[in-house]
Amino acid sequence: MPAYLARRLVQAALILLGVAAITYLLLYMLPADPARMVAGRSAGKEQVEMVRMQLGLDRPIWEQFGSYMWKLLQGDLGRSYLQRVQVTELLGARLPASLLLMVGAIFCELVIGVTLGMIAGLRRGTAVDQTLMVVALVFISTPQFVIALSLLYVFAYWLGWFSIGGYGEFQHLVLPSLTLGLLGGGWYARVTRSSVIEVLRQDFIRTARAKGLDRWRIVLVHILPNAVLPIIAMVGIDIGYFMGSIVVVESVFGWPGIGQLTWQAIQQIDIPIIMGVTLLSACAIVLGNLLADLVAPLIDPRIKLR
Amino acid sequence: MKRLLASVSLAAMMIAATPAFAEVKQGGEMTVTFKDDLITLDPAIGYDWKNWSVIKSVFDGLMDYKPGTTELVPDLAESYEVSADGLTYTFKLRQGVTFHNGREMKAADVKYSLERTCNPATQSPGAGYYGALKGFDDFQAGKATELSGVQVVDDHTVKIELSRPDSTLLHLMALNFAFVVPKEEVEALGPDFGHKPVGTGAFKVTEWTSGQSIVLERHADYFKEGLPKLDKITFQIGQEPVVNLLRLQRGEIDIPGDGIPPAKFVEVMNDPTWKEQVIVADQLQTGYLTMNVNIKPFDNVAVRQAVNMAINKDRIAQIINNRAVPANQPLPPAMPGYDASFKGYPYDVEGAKAKLKEAGLEGGFETELYVANTDPQPRIAQAIQQDLAAIGIKANLQNLDQGNVIAAGGRKDGAPMIWSGGMAWIADFPDPSNFYTVILGCGGAVEGGWNWAWYCNEALDKRAEEANAMTNPADADKRAAAWGKIFTDLMADAPWAPIFNEKAYVIHSARIEGPEGVFADPIHIPVNYDEVYATDAQ
Numbered sequence: 001m002p003a004y005l006a007r008r009l010v011q012a013a014l015i016l017l018g019v020a021a022i023t024y025l026l027l028y029m030l031p032a033d034p035a036r037m038v039a040g041r042s043a044g045k046e047q048v049e050m051v052r053m054q055l056g057l058d059r060p061i062w063e064q065f066g067s068y069m070w071k072l073l074q075g076d077l078g079r080s081y082l083q084r085v086q087v088t089e090l091l092g093a094r095l096p097a098s099l100l101l102m103v104g105a106i107f108c109e110l111v112i113g114v115t116l117g118m119i120a121g122l123r124r125g126t127a128v129d130q131t132l133m134v135v136a137l138v139f140i141s142t143p144q145f146v147i148a149l150s151l152l153y154v155f156a157y158w159l160g161w162f163s164i165g166g167y168g169e170f171q172h173l174v175l176p177s178l179t180l181g182l183l184g185g186g187w188y189a190r191v192t193r194s195s196v197i198e199v200l201r202q203d204f205i206r207t208a209r210a211k212g213l214d215r216w217r218i219v220l221v222h223i224l225p226n227a228v229l230p231i232i233a234m235v236g237i238d239i240g241y242f243m244g245s246i247v248v249v250e251s252v253f254g255w256p257g258i259g260q261l262t263w264q265a266i267q268q269i270d271i272p273i274i275m276g277v278t279l280l281s282a283c284a285i286v287l288g289n290l291l292a293d294l295v296a297p298l299i300d301p302r303i304k305l306r
Numbered sequence: 307m308k309r310l311l312a313s314v315s316l317a318a319m320m321i322a323a324t325p326a327f328a329e330v331k332q333g334g335e336m337t338v339t340f341k342d343d344l345i346t347l348d349p350a351i352g353y354d355w356k357n358w359s360v361i362k363s364v365f366d367g368l369m370d371y372k373p374g375t376t377e378l379v380p381d382l383a384e385s386y387e388v389s390a391d392g393l394t395y396t397f398k399l400r401q402g403v404t405f406h407n408g409r410e411m412k413a414a415d416v417k418y419s420l421e422r423t424c425n426p427a428t429q430s431p432g433a434g435y436y437g438a439l440k441g442f443d444d445f446q447a448g449k450a451t452e453l454s455g456v457q458v459v460d461d462h463t464v465k466i467e468l469s470r471p472d473s474t475l476l477h478l479m480a481l482n483f484a485f486v487v488p489k490e491e492v493e494a495l496g497p498d499f500g501h502k503p504v505g506t507g508a509f510k511v512t513e514w515t516s517g518q519s520i521v522l523e524r525h526a527d528y529f530k531e532g533l534p535k536l537d538k539i540t541f542q543i544g545q546e547p548v549v550n551l552l553r554l555q556r557g558e559i560d561i562p563g564d565g566i567p568p569a570k571f572v573e574v575m576n577d578p579t580w581k582e583q584v585i586v587a588d589q590l591q592t593g594y595l596t597m598n599v600n601i602k603p604f605d606n607v608a609v610r611q612a613v614n615m616a617i618n619k620d621r622i623a624q625i626i627n628n629r630a631v632p633a634n635q636p637l638p639p640a641m642p643g644y645d646a647s648f649k650g651y652p653y654d655v656e657g658a659k660a661k662l663k664e665a666g667l668e669g670g671f672e673t674e675l676y677v678a679n680t681d682p683q684p685r686i687a688q689a690i691q692q693d694l695a696a697i698g699i700k701a702n703l704q705n706l707d708q709g710n711v712i713a714a715g716g717r718k719d720g721a722p723m724i725w726s727g728g729m730a731w732i733a734d735f736p737d738p739s740n741f742y743t744v745i746l747g748c749g750g751a752v753e754g755g756w757n758w759a760w761y762c763n764e765a766l767d768k769r770a771e772e773a774n775a776m777t778n779p780a781d782a783d784k785r786a787a788a789w790g791k792i793f794t795d796l797m798a799d800a801p802w803a804p805i806f807n808e809k810a811y812v813i814h815s816a817r818i819e820g821p822e823g824v825f826a827d828p829i830h831i832p833v834n835y836d837e838v839y840a841t842d843a844q
Contacts, residue, residue, distance in 0.1 A: 032709030033754065036716065040353055040431020041744055041756050042734075047434055048754055050426040050446070083345050084497035085516075093516035149548065157552050164553045165545050167518060251341060254545035256517035264342050269709040 008293075012286040019282040020072070020275070024065050027271050034269045038081050055081065068275070077279075078272035080265075087276040090261060095280075097167060098257040101180070101250075102242040104173045106235055108181020113188020114228065120189065121196025121227070122219065132189065139186030148179045148252040165254035176253040180246060184238060188231055195227040202226075225299050232299070236292030240285025332524070334840025335538035336560040336818050338832075339550040343517060343543050346500030349485035350423045350430040355732065355831050356563060358482060360541070363522065363534070363835040365485035365505030368397050368416065368464070369476050373837050374823030376642070376736035378476050382411065382486060382506065392471040392777030397479075399462040403529045405488045406510040413458040415486050421445070421453045422492065423483045432483030435734075438472035471775040473785060477735040508534035508836040517544055522835075535839035551813075555580070560815040563832050568682060571627040574813065587810040587826030588640035590733035592633055592741070594726045595675075595690060595803040596715070596758040601722045603671055610800035612661035613723075614651035616697045622689050623806050626682055630806035636741050636793045638807040640828055642782075643738040643790035650797060650804070658697045670698025676721040678708040678728035686805075687725045715758035724758050725805075736828060738789035742770055746796065761801035766792055817841055 035052035036043075043051070052058045056067070071078060077087035120132040139147075152175060156162045166172045199205060200223070208218050247259035258277055265273035297303040344357040349365045352358065362370075370381035380386060383397040403411040423430045424439070426446055436442055440455030457465040468475065478484060491504040501514045508530070509522035520541040524534055542559065550562035551570050566574050566584070574580050597604040597613060604610055619632035634650025637643055662668055675694075677687035684705050694701045701723065706714070708729050714720035733740045744750045748767050750757030769792050776785040797804075812825045812832045820838040827834050 030710065031713040032707070033713055033716075034709075036712065036754055037709060038429050038431065040434070042432060042434030044434055044437075044749070045752055045754060047426070047446070051429050054427065054429055079497060082351075083343075084348070084351065084500050090516060097517075152549060153552070157556065164556065164558065165549055251544060251546050252549055254518075254542065254549070256515075256544055260343075260517055260544055264345075267707060267709075 005294075008290055012290065015286055016279060016282055017069075020069065020279060021065065023275060023278045024068065025061070027269075027274060028061050028064075030269070032269045034081055034271055037269055072279075077276040080273050081270045082268055083270070083273075087272045090273065091258065091276050091280055094256055094258045094261050097255055098243060098259075100173060101176055101246070101255055101257055102239060104177030105180035105184065105242055106238060108177045109184035109188055109238070110231070110235070112181050112185030114192050114224075114231065116185065116189035117192020118196055118219070118224065118227070121193040121200070122223075124193075124197055124200075129193075133193070136186040136189040139182045140190075142183075144179065144183060144246070144248045145252065147182055148176070148249050151175050151179055152252060165252070167254065167256055172253070172255075176249050176255050179249050179252075180242070184234075188234065191230050191234065192227055195230055196223060199223050199226045229296060229300055232292045232295055233289075236288040236290075237285065239288030239291075240281055243281040243284040329532070330535055330839045331844055332532070332535055332839075333537055334817075334843030335536055335540065336815075336838065336840060337540045337542060337558070338561045338563050339542045339545060339553070339559050340563040341543075341545060341547055341550075344520060344541065347503040347511060347520075348500035349482045349487065349503075349505070350419075350428050350432065351500060352482065353431045359830040359833070359835065360520075360522075361482050361485065361503075362507070362830060363509045363539075364503050364507040364511060365482070365487065366403075366507055367480050367482075367485045368399075369480035371480060371736070371829045373821065373834050374827050376640070376828055378480060381480070382416075383479075386476075388777065388779075392473070392775070393468045395466045395468075395475055396459070397464045397466070399464065400529060401462060403506050404527045405491075405506050406504045406525055407488065407491060408527075409488060409490075411486055411488075411506050412461045413464045414461075415488060416464045417453070417456045417458050418489045419486045420456050420484060422487065424453055430483055432481060432734075435478055435481065435483065438468045438470050438475070440467040440469045442469070471777050473774050473777045474735070474737050474739055475777075477737050477740075481735055509539065519543060530836075534836040536835075539835055554813065554815060557815065560818045561832055562813060565811050565832070566813055568627055571629070571811075580813070583813050583816060585812045585814075585825035587812060588638070588828060589808050589810050589831070590638050590641055590736055590828055591808045592636055592638050592726075592731060593630070593686075593805045593808060594633070594636065594731075595805060596721075596724045596726065597801060597803070598720070598722050598758065598760050599801060600718055600760050601673075603665060603667055604673075604722060606665045606667075607799055608661045608665040609667065610803075611651060612658040612665070612697060613694065613699070614800050614803045615654045615658035615661065616699070617690055617693045617803055617805065618653050619805055620653075621693075622686055625685050625689055626806075626808070629811055630808045633804035633807050635797055636746065636802060636804055637738055637790065638733075641733065641736060641738055641741070642786040643788075643793070645790045645794050648794045648797075651800070655696055662697060662699075668698070670700065672700040672702070673722045674704055675701040675723040675725060676704045676706065676711045676714050677725045678711050679705040680708075680728055683725060683727040686727055690725060690805075712756075716754040716756070718753065718760060721758065726758075738786065738793070739770065739774055742789075742792065746801065759801035761796075761799065763796065763799065766796060 035048050035055060035057055039048045039051040079086055116132050116136060120129040123129045156164045162171050162175055205222060208222050243258060247263045250257045250259045262277045340356050344360060346352045347357055347361050347364055349361045352361050366382045368383040369378055371377060372379050382400060382403060384400045386395055386397045388395055399413060405411055422428050424433050424436050424445055439453060441450055441453050444450040445453045455467045459465050486506060488504055492499050495502055503511055508525055508528045510525050512523045513521035522539040524537050547564040547567040553559045554562050597610045599605055623630045623632060635648055675687055677683050687703055691701045691703060712729060715724050731745055744756045746757060746761060748762035751760045751762045773785050773788040810831055817840055818838050819841055824834050824837045
């Protein structure tokens with residue numbers, strides 16, 4: 001196990017290095033010129049060049065990347081070109097909100113997805129199954145924006161149960177988590193359903209039934225843990241997804257997460273922020289996957305970490 | 307004397323039947339929302355339409371504009387004198403103006419602030435405007451340790467010398483980039499000054515929560531008696547304009563800074579209560595289509611004229627809910643020098659075809675139209691594309707993020723056509739020269755420049771220089787007319803197809819009011835924060 005963990009961590013470091021290198025190269029290859037964005041419209045050629053020098057963008061790319069990585073190893077992500085603030089500070093200010101929403105969303109996804117999937121799988125072929133699968137499909141295919149605005153309109157504007165967006169109290173967390181939970185839950189429901197059907201075919205279920213075990217015991221002890229395995233892998237991936245790709249939900253609910261920061265940085269070619277966010281998301285994905293792999297054997301002893 | 311005045315006005319207030327005659331009381335607060343962060347409130351650095359006006363409430367410059375107008379008035383300066391040759395400006399500063407930290411603002415602060423903006427290490431996007439200051443080039447190149455054109459005569463007198471006459475100097479002193487900052491705070495805070503700004507302005511920043519909110523509170527020692535009206539302004543950051551409109555309707559916020567989103571526009575304007583709360587304001591903005599004169603066939607003036615005649619500008623204005631008026635010249639109507647009698651090119655499809663024929667291109671041609679990829683710009687570009695198709699020009703759209711469009715425009719053979727929307731020119735100060743030098747003059751037609759048409763007419767450049775040398779305030783009208791003529795003459799060469807001038811639609815809660823014109827201020831978008839007051843504090 002320690003050897004496995006060490007190997008995975010080395011792998012993770014290599015993946016992050018790769019992500020950093022590729023992102024840096026891509027940003028470098030863009031025709032858009034950050035020095036011009038900083039220097040503004042009144043700047044003449046000399047002024048743009050001077051800004052370029054100040055930002056260190058006049059150096060060869062390998063040198064720029066080298067010094068970026070050197071600082072990164074010391075925990076320094078640089079300063080935003082436009083905000084002039086430490087990127088670590090900007091990310092730090094947004095990270096708690098992103099993590100909180102991630103937890104809320106994954107909780108909703110699991111509750112909605114696994115419940116619907118289990119019911120549909122156990123009632124395979126019935127009208128209940130078909131209805132639930134259509135509902136799941138609707139959740140998956142409706143744009144985030146629509147679900148988010150609809151929930152907000154009904155529960156916050158009309159019924160007034162929640163405030164119209166905001167951050168800081170538990171009530172603010174409910175609607176954004178639910179929005180993401182419905183979307184992800186749709187996927188989870190479909191995956192859970194197929195794995196429930198798969199598990200139902202297994203001999204040990206037949207044995208359990210033949211033994212005359214209680215129906216609920218079969219469902220909760222024998223089917224659920226086996227059916228939920230693929231979901232754990234999906235949660236691992238979602239951790240990364242929730243780290244930066246949920247800008248729409250964030251902006252509908254005024255949630256001060258990392259997505260918002262990313263969106264603005266991309267518009268302004270603020271390379272230090274873009275790099276910081278990319279690396280953070282990559283970290284989250286790598287860690288999420290690692291976590292999923294570590295949890296799997298706890299649920300299914302057949303899986304061994306080697 | 308002051309006390310006497312106060313009691314007189316108190317009496318007047320009691321006598322006056324309507325509150326309009328009464329003195330507005332200070333107090334209360336308001337909430338303003340923006341989707342995107344304000345990024346920075348450092349006056350040397352902040353340069354977008356959101357932080358621009360907020361900075362004006364946290365800092366002051368030697369000059370300012372009379373609220374609701376484009377008329378220059380002394381601000382931190384009490385008075386100023388211009389030498390006969392227009393090369394020396396002497397500003398007398400007000401006494402007793404204090405920064406938010408309590409220290410008195412003095413002439414040395416003015417010099418420090420201008421040097422800071424012009425210092426390349428500051429990376430100010432406004433430095434380029436101050437090129438006429440004596441010693442600017444040496445200072446920028448690091449050959450001089452100070453900007454020799456700015457001299458401290460005594461604690462309350464500053465002398466500014468120019469290397470060439472520049473009639474925009476007073477505007478430049480009203481620009482955010484020349485706002486006065488205290489050296490000790492800038493040096494103590496370093497790059498964090500942008501989030502913890504200290505100025506002389508009506509409000510001080512008391513809280514900045516990244517991505518969430520920024521709180522401004524009243525500067526109790528503000529030098530203008532009775533201003534600001536509000537005790538506190540909270541900026542809430544990060545929510546969609548659509549949601550902010552709902553919050554306005556629920557009474558949770560006072561001004562949605564991003565205005566009325568297109569999807570809600572008709573609904574709001576048909577709503578009897580809310581349409582009363584909407585104020586329409588002219589903006590110093592023109593949306594235009596550039597044609598790169600280096601790229602065939604746009605090197606042919608007839609082709610550029612044909613494009614001008616082919617575009618149905620009314621229909622394009624409809625795409626943005628008619629929140630714009632069709633334009634026929636680069637200057638917007640609210641700008642001095644705008645020529646209301648100028649007719650420009652009519653919308654005339656047959657005429658456009660004839661022009662193409664004249665250029666020997668009756669079969670049409672294929673080209674590319676660059677456009678920023680945020681709504682509604684691609685929709686506008688599609689409308690232009692259809693209009694061009696009607697005369698046989700096949701324009702392929704290049705939807706890119708704005709940084710890449712700007713980069714393409716700055717290359718000599720980069721972009722044949724660019725729709726300027728989203729990156730369009732909004733004047734930094736209300737002077738016609740601001741619409742020429744960088745975006746239509748020869749100086750901007752360089753690699754990495756902003757003259758995306760690459761149009762360079764030396765005769766016009768010379769006239770522009772002459773107009774800028776008219777520094778005598780008595781010549782203001784003559785100067786504006788000279789500038790106006792430059793822009794209308796330029797249209798004969800048609801490097802642009804001017805499309806429309808956008809109007810700002812500001813919506814606000816009934817709780818917030820202000821003097822006439824406060825919500826339609828050409829300098830402050832969405833509003834002059836110093837002047838608005840809360841009705842519930844009255």
